Amino acid sequence: MKRFIHLFALASALAISGCASHQPQARPSDRANAQVGIVNHTGSYIYSASVDGAGGGHMESWGEGYANICCTSIPRAWYPGMKVLVRWDMPEGHKHIVKEKIVEVEKYEETGSIYMHFFPNDEVRVVVSPVIPGSPEYPIRHLGNPDTPPASN
Numbered sequence: 001m002k003r004f005i006h007l008f009a010l011a012s013a014l015a016i017s018g019c020a021s022h023q024p025q026a027r028p029s030d031r032a033n034a035q036v037g038i039v040n041h042t043g044s045y046i047y048s049a050s051v052d053g054a055g056g057g058h059m060e061s062w063g064e065g066y067a068n069i070c071c072t073s074i075p076r077a078w079y080p081g082m083k084v085l086v087r088w089d090m091p092e093g094h095k096h097i098v099k100e101k102i103v104e105v106e107k108y109e110e111t112g113s114i115y116m117h118f119f120p121n122d123e124v125r126v127v128v129s130p131v132i133p134g135s136p137e138y139p140i141r142h143l144g145n146p147d148t149p150p151a152s153n
Contacts, residue, residue, distance in 0.1 A: 032111040034074045037067030039133050039142055041119045047096065049088040049116055051126065059118075062145040064133040067113030074128055078108045086116055086124050106139065115140075 038049050038059040046059045054072030059065060075082065087100040103126045105114075112130030117140055119125070131137045 030076055031073040032076050034072050034111065034128065035067035035113040036069040036072055037065060037113055037115040037133070038069075039064040039115055039117045039140070041117060041142065042090075043145070044090050044092075046118060047089040047091050049086065049118070051086050051114055051116055052084045053087075055116075062148075064142045066132055067115060072114060074105075074111060074114055076111055078105065078128070084114075084126055086126065088116070088118065088124075090118075 036051055036055040036057070038046060038055075038057055040046055040059040040061060040063045043061045045061055048056050048058055050056055052072060055069045057065075057069040082105045083102050084105055085100060086103050087098065089096050089098045091097060099122060101122065101124050103124050106125065106127045108128040110130055112128055113132075114126065114128050115133065117125040117127065125140065127139050129138055133140070133142050
């Protein structure tokens, strides 16, 4: 009887370990986490902005900032026709003017933060970049307020 118990225990252990070894392996996600940032190329204040529902931050006129609004996810690999819904509120006086637009995401080679760029006439561009606006490697140059004279050295 004792021998039967030992054989049963050994068979059970082998069966359990055999099942465990056939479990599917976890695959890396095809999406990456991303912070959301806003770059404003207009003379109007942006009260809030979001990309596919993520975001909500604000930006002063002619302002640029770090992607410090949490969080969304983006595909690890860009694909042609990749689009997002951008929604923003650019008030006129005390009246909120909420707009939205489906925007094609510009091609990227590596993941990073997702930035919404707002231009005059409701032009919007969306880029994914591992570097921040203002860096030489950043894909869109922010010129700031064109009415402000350049700083003299």
